[in-house]
Amino acid sequence: MTTTTPKEVFGTESTPTPSLVRRIFDRWQVKVAIIVICVLWLIPAIGLLISSFRTSALIESEGWWTFFARPFDTAQWTFDNYATVLDQRGFGNAFLNSLAVVIPSTVIPITVAAFAAYAFSWMEFKGRYILFVAVVGLLVVPLQMALIPLLRLYTSGEFFGVATPFPHPINGTYMAVWLAHTGFGLPLAVYLLRNYIGSLPSSIIESAQIDGATHFQIFIRLIVPLSVPALASFAIFQFLWVWNDLLVALVFLGGTPDVQVITQALAELKGQYGQFEHLLPAAAFISMALPLLVFFSLQRYFVRGLTAGSVKG
Amino acid sequence: MSERERLHEVVKERPPPEDGQTPVARLGLGLLRFFSAFAVPVVAFIILWLTFEWLRDADANRAVIVLVAVAVGVLGVFLLYWAMDFAVNRMPERWRESVRPWVFVGPALVILSIFLLYPAINTIVVSFRDATGEGFVGLENYGFVFSDDGMLRAIRNTVAWIIVVPFFAVSIGLGFAVLVDKLQRGEAVAKSIIFLPMAVSFVGASVVWGLIYDFKVFGAQTGLLNGIWTAFGGDPVSWLSKEPWNNLLLMVIMIWMQTGFAMVILSAAIKSVPDDILEAARIDGATEIQVFWRVVLPSIMSTVVVVTTTMVINVLKVFDIVFVMTNGESGTEVIAEQMIRWFFRNDHDGRGAAIAVILFLAIVPVMAVNVRRFRAEEAIR
Numbered sequence: 001m002t003t004t005t006p007k008e009v010f011g012t013e014s015t016p017t018p019s020l021v022r023r024i025f026d027r028w029q030v031k032v033a034i035i036v037i038c039v040l041w042l043i044p045a046i047g048l049l050i051s052s053f054r055t056s057a058l059i060e061s062e063g064w065w066t067f068f069a070r071p072f073d074t075a076q077w078t079f080d081n082y083a084t085v086l087d088q089r090g091f092g093n094a095f096l097n098s099l100a101v102v103i104p105s106t107v108i109p110i111t112v113a114a115f116a117a118y119a120f121s122w123m124e125f126k127g128r129y130i131l132f133v134a135v136v137g138l139l140v141v142p143l144q145m146a147l148i149p150l151l152r153l154y155t156s157g158e159f160f161g162v163a164t165p166f167p168h169p170i171n172g173t174y175m176a177v178w179l180a181h182t183g184f185g186l187p188l189a190v191y192l193l194r195n196y197i198g199s200l201p202s203s204i205i206e207s208a209q210i211d212g213a214t215h216f217q218i219f220i221r222l223i224v225p226l227s228v229p230a231l232a233s234f235a236i237f238q239f240l241w242v243w244n245d246l247l248v249a250l251v252f253l254g255g256t257p258d259v260q261v262i263t264q265a266l267a268e269l270k271g272q273y274g275q276f277e278h279l280l281p282a283a284a285f286i287s288m289a290l291p292l293l294v295f296f297s298l299q300r301y302f303v304r305g306l307t308a309g310s311v312k313g
Numbered sequence: 314m315s316e317r318e319r320l321h322e323v324v325k326e327r328p329p330p331e332d333g334q335t336p337v338a339r340l341g342l343g344l345l346r347f348f349s350a351f352a353v354p355v356v357a358f359i360i361l362w363l364t365f366e367w368l369r370d371a372d373a374n375r376a377v378i379v380l381v382a383v384a385v386g387v388l389g390v391f392l393l394y395w396a397m398d399f400a401v402n403r404m405p406e407r408w409r410e411s412v413r414p415w416v417f418v419g420p421a422l423v424i425l426s427i428f429l430l431y432p433a434i435n436t437i438v439v440s441f442r443d444a445t446g447e448g449f450v451g452l453e454n455y456g457f458v459f460s461d462d463g464m465l466r467a468i469r470n471t472v473a474w475i476i477v478v479p480f481f482a483v484s485i486g487l488g489f490a491v492l493v494d495k496l497q498r499g500e501a502v503a504k505s506i507i508f509l510p511m512a513v514s515f516v517g518a519s520v521v522w523g524l525i526y527d528f529k530v531f532g533a534q535t536g537l538l539n540g541i542w543t544a545f546g547g548d549p550v551s552w553l554s555k556e557p558w559n560n561l562l563l564m565v566i567m568i569w570m571q572t573g574f575a576m577v578i579l580s581a582a583i584k585s586v587p588d589d590i591l592e593a594a595r596i597d598g599a600t601e602i603q604v605f606w607r608v609v610l611p612s613i614m615s616t617v618v619v620v621t622t623t624m625v626i627n628v629l630k631v632f633d634i635v636f637v638m639t640n641g642e643s644g645t646e647v648i649a650e651q652m653i654r655w656f657f658r659n660d661h662d663g664r665g666a667a668i669a670v671i672l673f674l675a676i677v678p679v680m681a682v683n684v685r686r687f688r689a690e691e692a693i694r
Contacts, residue, residue, distance in 0.1 A: 027495075030492050030495050030496070031496070033492055034489070034492050034493060034496065034503055037485070037489055037507070038503055038506045038507070041506055041507055041509075041510070041569065041572075042506055043525075043537070044521045044522055044524065044525055044569065045509070045510075045521065047521070047524045047525065047537060048520070048521045048524060051524060059535065060532075060535070061532065061533055061535075062533050062535065063533065063534060063535050063536070063537065063540045064524065064535070064537075065537060065540060093375055096375050096376060096379045097375075097379065099379060099383065100378070100379040100382040100383055100386075103383045103386065103387060104382070104383060104385075104386025104387055104390075105386075107386065107387045107390065108386060108387075108390045111390045111391060111394070112390065112420050112421045112424060113421060115394060115417045115418070115420070115421070116417060116418045116420075116421035116422075118417060119414045119417035119418040120418065123413070123414040123417060124414070125411070125414035125415070125418075128414075131418065131422065135421070135422075135425060136684070138425055138429045138430065138433075139680065139684065140673070140676060140677050140680045140681075141429050141432075141433045141673065142629075142630055142669070142672055142673055142676055143630075144630065144632075144649055144652055144653075144669045144672055144673075145432060145433050145436045145669045145670070145672070145673050146428060146429055146432035146433065146436070147432075147656070147669070148432070148435075148436055148439060148446075148656055148662055148665055148666055148669070149431065149432035149435035149436055149439070150428065150432050152446075153427075153431075153432075174382050174386070175386075178386055179424070179428060180428060182424055182428070183424050183425060183427070183428020183429050184428070184429070186421060186424060186425055186428075186429075187425070187429070190421060214398075214402070215413055215417070216394075216395075216398045219417075240512065243514070244513070244514030244515065244516075244517075245514075246514070246515065246516055246632075246633045246636070246637075247632055247633065247653070251657075258375070263514050263516045263517075263633075266514075266516045266517065266520065267516050267633075267636070267637050270516070270519065270520060270523070270637055271637075280520050280523065281520070281524070283520070284516075284517045284520035284521060287514060287516070287517050288512070288513050288514070288517050291512040291513065291514075292509075292512055292513075294512070295509065295511075295512040299505070
């Protein structure tokens, strides 16, 4: 290194520095440790990637690691698995269904929560604080607790003996899943957005009010644009959560092939013991494509969203 | 007359909107306002409803259905708010400002009441009832939960999960965060690799690990673990039916997925430890290992606690891994998986509900720690 920072000069002067050899050795140990952990973490993923491109005969007759013995033998490669999975096993359909579930299941809770968070922060009404605490308190309810009553509500079309406004039967429709995910995601969303929206400077809202803007206009024109970072982190958290969810889809969407989402399709394919083993890696990769894309393109928001999600029950 | 003055004249000449009208006209206008206040939300609701009905029964191309569904879901929610605000604006002035907050919070409160509050209460009630959820059976279901062999195994396994997974995930994540902090280059790449499994679904992870744990009765072994095992001269083993080690193998999947979460949060905490404290310790002759145990770890302890509790909650609810990998067989039951089993496969609502309540009771204290901690952090920020 040609330039030295004051800190380094200070450090080398006043401490009994380990010899250069020792320091390089330390670095070297650190690097080896990191590489070992990274390789361990990558092995399963690499196995999946390799397997997904191998011919079915090879997948069934030998381990994927034999690829490393002859990586340039092009005869072992094929795109057939992907084609079969997308076309014949209905994964193209399932991918679309997942989109139909995940986009509204992300947008609806954010919209509902943002409106509520705005009211909790900037509007005067009776019981504002108590209601907010009650909403946050619902964070502790695990979704397992809501499954049984909700399923009954959906299938019976009754709520405490009174007919519900839901089109009947709602179970097995996209809306059933959207509303369920909205309910399960709302406490966290309200909590996070209220913290964010509540911390915006009151002067901008007051000056907008003086200019004659209604609450609705202030919300749309001012609050939403200013809250993009908070909205984005929750959106990513919720998106991943819904995309990767199996349980809620299994319970409320039902398993018929025309509506099933991608996690269901994958779980089903895995359940068919051995029969479609050669298709599993490709199928799994298709199911991971979108989350991975989101991961790589929005990494910053992604991490923040997941950390924020640490209080979800 | 200047342009401006003429404009003034024009404005002055126009009569104020409602003044000078006959009472009949005023009544008509009021009625119109009243009617549109109701009509717009109702029409919006009916449109949405009809589309839902169509979506349910339609036989159209999947892509078209999906497109319509997305459009309705996304635009519909906004349309509802807009329509409600429209209605409020047409109300008499003195009501407007007291009604408006409820337009904003109302939907959230309604959804939460129907989808969380009511089900939570209902589940507690049903947990005291029989298989059909009709007859009252007292504490029988709870007696069952703590006496059935499968449930006892599930509780035992869940406790093991709660101890093992957070311990390893947090330890490895912490160790990795410390090491990676010392790197000059490649920190971001190394972190991404560890963090990557967080983006993957439990089902996807199960498929990934299937390639490791796979067992074949005949022919070459295609699972990596058996590949290594047989290379060292062992006989192929059906790992996932090998009690009690199969539980450990399932936990490895969860550790693989959760370590990245611990690592990212702990790494941020480590970076926020002030440099001068570390420097001071080093000048005093502390080795790097001493610096870690005596300085770094104590200053990030609260973050370690949060990460651990969060992971405990995640682990308590683990369902998919077990469901997909072993289906809860060969002694791999866990609580969340048993709940689904009793409710859906064995059709016993009461028992399923009782298990859900147990899960809830286990989560509450952990959650309380987390929320309090989160609030303290927010207060500092």
